[in-house]
Amino acid sequence: MLTLRNLRKKFGDLIAVDGLSLRIEPGEVFGLLGPNGAGKSTTIGMSVGMIRPDAGDVTLEGFGDPMNPPVRRAIGVAPQSLAIYEDLTARENMVFFGRLQSMRGRTLRRRVDLTLEMVGLSSRQFDRVATFSGGMKRRLNLAAAMIHEPPLLLLDEPTAGVDPQSRNSILELVRSLAAQGVTILYTTHYMEEAAKLCSRVAVVDHGRLLAIGTVPDLVRTHGGTTVITVDRGDRSERIETSDPVRDVATIMADPTRGISGLRIDRPDLESVFLNLTGRSLRD
Amino acid sequence: MTPVIALAIKDLRHLLRDRGAAFFALGFPLLVALFFGFIFGGDTSQRARLAVRVVNLDQGPAGAALVDAMGRDGSIELSASDDPTEAADAVRLGKAVAVVTIPRDFSAASDAIFVGVARSIEMVVDPSRRSEAGLLEGKLNQLAFRQLSERFADPAWMRTAIANAKQAAATARDISPPQAIGMSLMFDAIQRAIDAGFNPAAGDGEAWTPIRISVSSLDTPRTGPRSGYEVSFIQGIIWGLMGCVTAFGSSMASERSRGTLARLTVAPITRAQVLAGKSLACFIACLAVQAILVAFGMAAFGISVERPLMLVTACLAAGVGFTGLMMFMAGLSRTEGGGGGLGRALVLILAMIGGGTVPLFVMPRILLAASRVSPFSWATTCLEGALWRGYSAPEMLLPAAILVSFGVVGFAIGVSALRWTE
Numbered sequence: 001m002l003t004l005r006n007l008r009k010k011f012g013d014l015i016a017v018d019g020l021s022l023r024i025e026p027g028e029v030f031g032l033l034g035p036n037g038a039g040k041s042t043t044i045g046m047s048v049g050m051i052r053p054d055a056g057d058v059t060l061e062g063f064g065d066p067m068n069p070p071v072r073r074a075i076g077v078a079p080q081s082l083a084i085y086e087d088l089t090a091r092e093n094m095v096f097f098g099r100l101q102s103m104r105g106r107t108l109r110r111r112v113d114l115t116l117e118m119v120g121l122s123s124r125q126f127d128r129v130a131t132f133s134g135g136m137k138r139r140l141n142l143a144a145a146m147i148h149e150p151p152l153l154l155l156d157e158p159t160a161g162v163d164p165q166s167r168n169s170i171l172e173l174v175r176s177l178a179a180q181g182v183t184i185l186y187t188t189h190y191m192e193e194a195a196k197l198c199s200r201v202a203v204v205d206h207g208r209l210l211a212i213g214t215v216p217d218l219v220r221t222h223g224g225t226t227v228i229t230v231d232r233g234d235r236s237e238r239i240e241t242s243d244p245v246r247d248v249a250t251i252m253a254d255p256t257r258g259i260s261g262l263r264i265d266r267p268d269l270e271s272v273f274l275n276l277t278g279r280s281l282r283d
Numbered sequence: 284m285t286p287v288i289a290l291a292i293k294d295l296r297h298l299l300r301d302r303g304a305a306f307f308a309l310g311f312p313l314l315v316a317l318f319f320g321f322i323f324g325g326d327t328s329q330r331a332r333l334a335v336r337v338v339n340l341d342q343g344p345a346g347a348a349l350v351d352a353m354g355r356d357g358s359i360e361l362s363a364s365d366d367p368t369e370a371a372d373a374v375r376l377g378k379a380v381a382v383v384t385i386p387r388d389f390s391a392a393s394d395a396i397f398v399g400v401a402r403s404i405e406m407v408v409d410p411s412r413r414s415e416a417g418l419l420e421g422k423l424n425q426l427a428f429r430q431l432s433e434r435f436a437d438p439a440w441m442r443t444a445i446a447n448a449k450q451a452a453a454t455a456r457d458i459s460p461p462q463a464i465g466m467s468l469m470f471d472a473i474q475r476a477i478d479a480g481f482n483p484a485a486g487d488g489e490a491w492t493p494i495r496i497s498v499s500s501l502d503t504p505r506t507g508p509r510s511g512y513e514v515s516f517i518q519g520i521i522w523g524l525m526g527c528v529t530a531f532g533s534s535m536a537s538e539r540s541r542g543t544l545a546r547l548t549v550a551p552i553t554r555a556q557v558l559a560g561k562s563l564a565c566f567i568a569c570l571a572v573q574a575i576l577v578a579f580g581m582a583a584f585g586i587s588v589e590r591p592l593m594l595v596t597a598c599l600a601a602g603v604g605f606t607g608l609m610m611f612m613a614g615l616s617r618t619e620g621g622g623g624g625l626g627r628a629l630v631l632i633l634a635m636i637g638g639g640t641v642p643l644f645v646m647p648r649i650l651l652a653a654s655r656v657s658p659f660s661w662a663t664t665c666l667e668g669a670l671w672r673g674y675s676a677p678e679m680l681l682p683a684a685i686l687v688s689f690g691v692v693g694f695a696i697g698v699s700a701l702r703w704t705e
C-alpha cells in the first residue's frame with residue numbers, strides 16, 4: 001500500500017530520519033513505535049508530502065508520489081499537533097475539510113453526520129472547538145482525517161494527552177476502521193497501544209529502524225526471557241525461565257519455604273526496546 | 284473551485300469571529316470616519332459659512348429681496364457695504380470670498396423680464412478660492428430663480444410685467460405691425476389666464492413657461508469635498524483596508540503556528556489554490572469594508588458619490604492592491620511574532636502616511652511626495668477622485684493602475700517568500 005524507501009531528513013545538524021525503509025501492506029494496522037524525538041512525525045510528514053525528504057522516496061501503490069496533490073486524496077492524516085480551527089464549530093471544521101477534498105452537497109452532509117457520529121461528537125457539533133476538552137479535540141482531529149473515506153489513514157499519536165475515556169473510544173474506533181479494511185499507520189510511544197492494535201510494529205529510535213515484525217515475533221526475538229520474582233519474607237529471588245508455567249508450578253509445590261509474593265514478568269515491547277537500545281521507551 | 288471558495292469562506296468566518304480583527308477592519312474605521320468627520324467640521328450646514336460682501340446699488344424691491352434672501356441662506360455670511368472699493372479690498376485681504384454687486388437697474392430689469400432685458404449681477408471673487416465661488420454662484424442662481432418663481436405667482440407683479448412687455452412691443456420699431464398685434468393678443472391672453480387663476484409658477488404650467496432660466500449651480504464643478512465626512516470616510520476606508528491586510532496577512536503565520544497549515548498541505552489541493560483562497564477572502568473583505576463605509580456615509584452623513592462607476596473602479600483596484608500587500612505581508616511574516624510584527628508595523632506606517640492620519644490634500648508637497656510610496660496613498664487618490672474630485676475614466680486610470688501594480692508586485696514577492704514544505 002505505502003512504501004518508504006531509504007528516507008532521510010536532516011533539520012540543520014540533526015538527523016531526524018536516517019535511512020528508513022518500510023512497506024505497509026493493504027489492510028494492516030502498522031505501528032511505528034519509538035520514544036519522543038525518534039522521527040515518527042517526520043516520517044509521517046514525508047509520507048504525505050508535507051515534509052520533503054532529503055533523500056529516498058515514497059510511493060503510494062496505485063497512486064504515486066504523495067508530493068503530487070491528487071495522490072493525497074487517498075490518504076487521511078491526523079497530525080500529532082491538532083490541526084483543527086478553534087474558532088469554527090466542529091461541524092464547520094468537518095464541512096471545510098470535506099470541501100478541501102472536493103466533496104459537496106448531500107454526500108458531504110451525510111459523511112459529516114456519519115464521521116461526527118463515529119467520534120461521538122454529534123451532540124456538540126454546533127459548538128466551537130475552543131470550548132472542547134483535549135479528548136474531544138483529538139477525536140475531531142481524527143474525524144477530519146477520515147472525512148473523505150481514504151483507504152489509508154496516518155494517525156500520529158492520536159491519543160496524545162487525552163483522558164482514559166477518549167483514549168478507549170479512539171482505540172475502539174481504530175479497531176473498527178481496521179475491521180472495515182482501512183489501512184492504518186499508527187505512531188505511538190505507548191507500547192500497550194501498539195501491542196493492542198497493531199498487526200505489525202516497527203521499533204524506531206534516532207530516526208533509524210531497529211526492528212520490525214508482529215508483536216509476538218518481536219518479543220520472541222528481542223524481548224529476552226520471562227522473569228519470575230519470588231518474595232520470601234525480606235528476601236526475593238529472581239528466576240529467568242523459558243517455561244514459566246512449569247517453573248511456577250514447581251515453586252508453588254514446595255511447601256517448606258514461606259512464599260510471601262510472586263511476580264511473573266513476561267517480556268513485552270518495552271523489554272524489546274530496552275534490549276535494543278539499553279533505554280526505556282518512556283525516557 | 285470548491286476548495287478555493289471553501290478556503291475563502293473559512294477565512295472570512297475567521298475574521299468575523301475574531302473580535303479584535305473585526306474591530307480593526309470595521310469598527311475602528313467607522314470611529315475614525317466619525318471622529319475626523321466631526322473634527323473637520325461635519326457637513327456643510329455646520330461648516331464655516333461663506334463670507335460675502337453685498338453692494339446693493341438698486342433702490343427697487345427686487346434688489347432688496349435678493350439681499351434679504353441671501354441673508355437668510357444658511358451657507359452665506361452676508362455683510363452689506365455701500366462702497367464697492369472697500370468691498371473689493373475685503374476680498375483681496377481674504378476677509379470675504381466674494382463681492383456681489385447688484386446693479387442699479389436690477390429691479391427695472393426684473394419688471395422688464397418678458398421684454399428680454401437680462402437681469403444680471405456682478406461677482407468679484409478671490410481667485411484662490413474658486414471652489415467656494417462656484418458654490419456661491421450656484422447659490423445665487425438658485426435664490427434668483429426662486430425669487431422669480433415667487434414673482435410669477437404674484438398676479439399684481441405679473442400685470443405690471445405684462446403691461447411693460449405690451450408697451451415695449453407696441454413701440455418697438457424692429458417688428459412689423461402684424462407681429463405687434465399678435466404679441467399684444469398673446470399678452471392679453473396671458474393676462475386673462477392669470478386673472479382666471481392660472482398660476483404659471485405652479486407645476487401644471489409646464490407647457491407654458493414664459494421664460495427659461497437655467498440654474499447653473501447644479502453643474503458647477505466641484506473641486507473640494509462638500510463636507511468633512513467626505514474626507515474622513517476615506518480615511519476610515521484606509522484604516523479598514525489596513526485592518527483587512529493585517530488580519531489576512533498574519534493568518535498564514537497563525538495557520539502555521541496553530542498546526543492547521545499541516546492539514547492544508549496534506550489536502551489534495553495545490554499551493555496555488557490555498558493562496559487563491561486566502562486572496563479571495565482578503566479581496567472580498569476589502570470590497571465589503573469599502574462598500575459598508577461608503578453606504579454608511581451616504582445613508583447617515585450625506586456623502587454623495589459623484590462618479591459611481593469610478594467608485595466601483597477605485598474599490599476594485601484597492602481590492603487588488605491590498606490583496607497583493609496582504610500576500611507581501613504574509614510572505615514577510617513566517618511566524619506570528621518576529622517578521623509578523625515587522626509586517627504589521629510596515630503596513631501601519633504605510634497607512635499612516637498614505638492618508639490615514641493626514642488627508643493627502645492638506646499634506647505639504649514634500650510629505651505628499653513621500654506618501655506616494657504607499658499604496659494607501661493611491662487608494663486615497665482613487666477614492667477622492669470618485670467621491671468628490673469628479674475623475675473621468677482617463678484620470679482614474681493612472682492611480683488605479685498604480686494601485687493594481689502594487690498588488691501584482693506585492694503578490695509576486697509574497698508568494699515567492701512563503702515557506703511551504705519543511
Ligand SMILES: Nc1ncnc2c1ncn2[C@@H]1O[C@H](COP(=O)(O)OP(=O)(O)O)[C@@H](O)[C@H]1O
Pocket residue numbers: 011014015016034035036037038039040041042043705
Ligand atoms: N521542523 C523541525 N525543525 C527542526 N527540528 C525538527 C523539526 N521537526 C522535528 N525536528 C526534530 O527532529 C527530531 C524528530 O522529531 P519527530 O519526527 O517529531 O519525532 P517524534 O514524532 O518521533 O517524536 C526531533 O529531535 C525533533 O526535535
Ligand SMILES: [Mg+2]
Pocket residue numbers: 037040041042080156157
Ligand atoms: Mg511526533
